Amino acid sequence: MTVLRNFFQTPNNRSNVDVERLVSEAVTHDAEGERRRTFLNLRQRLADAFTPTRPLAGLKVELFGGNESASFIGRKAECLRITRALLEDRSHVVIFGERGRGKTSLANLVVAQAQTASFNIARYVCSTTSDFDTIMRGLFHDMSHWVSGRGRAGYGNDDGIAGLLPPRPLQPSDLPAVCGRLNGKVILLVDEFDRITDDDTRTAVADTIKQLSDLSIPVLFMIIGVSDSPEALLGRHPSIQRCVTRVALPLLKPAEVEQLVERGAAQSRLNFSASARTCIAELARGVPYIAQLLALRAGQAALDNGRTTILGSDLLVAIETAAIEADPRILVLYNLATNAERDARALSVLRAAAAGSQDELGRFQAVPDGLFMRVAGLQVDRAAWQRVLNVDAIRPVRGGCPDLFVFTESMLQQLVLLRTVLLR
Ligand SMILES: Nc1ncnc2c1ncn2[C@@H]1O[C@H](COP(=O)(O)OP(=O)(O)OP(=O)(O)O)[C@@H](O)[C@H]1O
Ligand SMILES: [Mg+2]
Numbered sequence: 001m002t003v004l005r006n007f008f009q010t011p012n013n014r015s016n017v018d019v020e021r022l023v024s025e026a027v028t029h030d031a032e033g034e035r036r037r038t039f040l041n042l043r044q045r046l047a048d049a050f051t052p053t054r055p056l057a058g059l060k061v062e063l064f065g066g067n068e069s070a071s072f073i074g075r076k077a078e079c080l081r082i083t084r085a086l087l088e089d090r091s092h093v094v095i096f097g098e099r100g101r102g103k104t105s106l107a108n109l110v111v112a113q114a115q116t117a118s119f120n121i122a123r124y125v126c127s128t129t130s131d132f133d134t135i136m137r138g139l140f141h142d143m144s145h146w147v148s149g150r151g152r153a154g155y156g157n158d159d160g161i162a163g164l165l166p167p168r169p170l171q172p173s174d175l176p177a178v179c180g181r182l183n184g185k186v187i188l189l190v191d192e193f194d195r196i197t198d199d200d201t202r203t204a205v206a207d208t209i210k211q212l213s214d215l216s217i218p219v220l221f222m223i224i225g226v227s228d229s230p231e232a233l234l235g236r237h238p239s240i241q242r243c244v245t246r247v248a249l250p251l252l253k254p255a256e257v258e259q260l261v262e263r264g265a266a267q268s269r270l271n272f273s274a275s276a277r278t279c280i281a282e283l284a285r286g287v288p289y290i291a292q293l294l295a296l297r298a299g300q301a302a303l304d305n306g307r308t309t310i311l312g313s314d315l316l317v318a319i320e321t322a323a324i325e326a327d328p329r330i331l332v333l334y335n336l337a338t339n340a341e342r343d344a345r346a347l348s349v350l351r352a353a354a355a356g357s358q359d360e361l362g363r364f365q366a367v368p369d370g371l372f373m374r375v376a377g378l379q380v381d382r383a384a385w386q387r388v389l390n391v392d393a394i395r396p397v398r399g400g401c402p403d404l405f406v407f408t409e410s411m412l413q414q415l416v417l418l419r420t421v422l423l424r
Contacts, residue, residue, distance in 0.1 A: 042269060043303055049264035050296035052289055055104035071263055073288070074256040075106055078247055082110045082222075085245035086187060087117050092209050092220050094234060096227040097249030098362060098410035100289030103224045104191055106249065110222070114187055123189045126196050132204040133170045139188050140165055140178075172207035179212060179219040186219040193225035193233055206237040213243035228361070228406060229399045250360040251286025254278075260288060261295045270299050271309040279315055283417050285354075286362070290322070290414050297321045316421075323418040330411050334419070337393035337412075341423070345384035352378035353394060353407065354416040362413070363397050363404045375405075 056072050085091040095103050111121050124138035143161040164178045227233040230246040258277040265272040284291035297318035302310045338347045356376025358364045364376035373385040388394050397404040407413045
């Protein structure tokens with residue numbers, strides 16, 4: 001612009017046009033365009049840094065290397081356990097934990113490492129209608145990207161690896177033979193296993209695991225699902241105890257959540273103050289999905305207001321938006337448990353459970369305390385506690401842990417915390 005201004009200001013170039021005004025408009029216009037481009041760029045960076053709607057993709061993750069652009073936080077012990085189980089012990093793996101804890105992200109990371117150790121991976125994501133046959137065919141179908149032309153050696157109708165499968169509903173006893181014909185080491189990743197409602201399908205997968213293990217076939221299952229116990233996911237099968245490694249996914253620690261926000265902030269070039277990070281960590285309570293969501297929405301609110309520094313008002317917008325965007329099922333449950341926020345005692349029970357002391361898996365203790373109950377260390381009304389249990393907002397932990405409870409829907413805890421802030 002200086003060149004342009006000088007050009008118009010040299011006497012020879014003077015005309016009877018209002019040069020000063022034109023230049024000033026051009027400068028303003030140009031600066032505004034530049035500013036808009038900068039903010040668009042920041043928005044894109046923010047959306048890349050905080051990804052609440054999608055799991056982290058393994059290959060893009062640089063783990064524990066101090067890489068500034070990496071966004072995978074923590075999970076060192078779990079990652080080590082799973083890779084050791086698969087790569088060294090040749091054990092099948094079950095990863096279980098509540099919603100949004102990072103199961104798929106962790107699996108992606110492990111898969112990326114397994115691929116560098118020459119494992120081939122096939123994936124299948126279950127739906128409520130998946131049965132044994134669709135799961136196995138789905139996995140074999142996914143193998144077609146790394147195996148080709150083997151079908152002709154099998155049943156023939158289907159091209160590719162899926163042609164190895166018999167053209168009738170599959171049984172566990174079919175799998176050792178076809179898996180034995182796969183070259184090399186294979187991981188069969190089955191995600192969202194909790195969505196399967198049919199017990200026979202779970203049993204058939206467990207039977208397949210047992211048969212592959214007994215025959216030392218180098219095809220390993222990695223089963224992932226929302227659950228607080230591996231038995232609730234795979235069923236009780238004493239015969240597979242020894243050949244399956246069970247990995248519970250704990251909550252992130254508060255410092256890890258703050259680190260998640262800090263890294264994302266550096267990546268998106270926005271400024272989240274220490275108090276903003278702490279506030280997000282307190283509301284997320286170790287759930288990476290919530291941390292990512294609040295950081296993204298707060299960043300967007302700041303950019304909407306032409307700022308790169310996140311203020312308290314941006315966090316409030318983020319909290320409001322996250323509460324509105326909550327799963328409708330969770331909103332229904334919240335309103336049922338609190339009688340649409342009119343039952344103050346039930347609200348106190350939920351707040352105690354959501355904000356009180358919990359273990360690393362998000363479980364809390366509830367014990368009688370005279371005429372009251374002590375929930376997560378806080379005293380609450382006993383009748384209100386019973387009301388909350390009756391509507392199934394909170395339930396006992398499965399697997400014989402006396403006095404230990406969890407939120408039936410883990411995201412209800414976050415909604416309770418978000419609404420608590422908004423009601424103040
Ligand atoms: N270790 C981590 N560090 C940073 N962000 C993470 C981590 N793990 C998960 N996330 C983020 O949390 C969100 C949820 O992750 P993911 O989808 O892997 O969870 P999940 O347990 O598979 O959820 P669901 O039960 O709904 O399938 C995603 O936005 C993901 O980017
Ligand atoms: Mg998942």
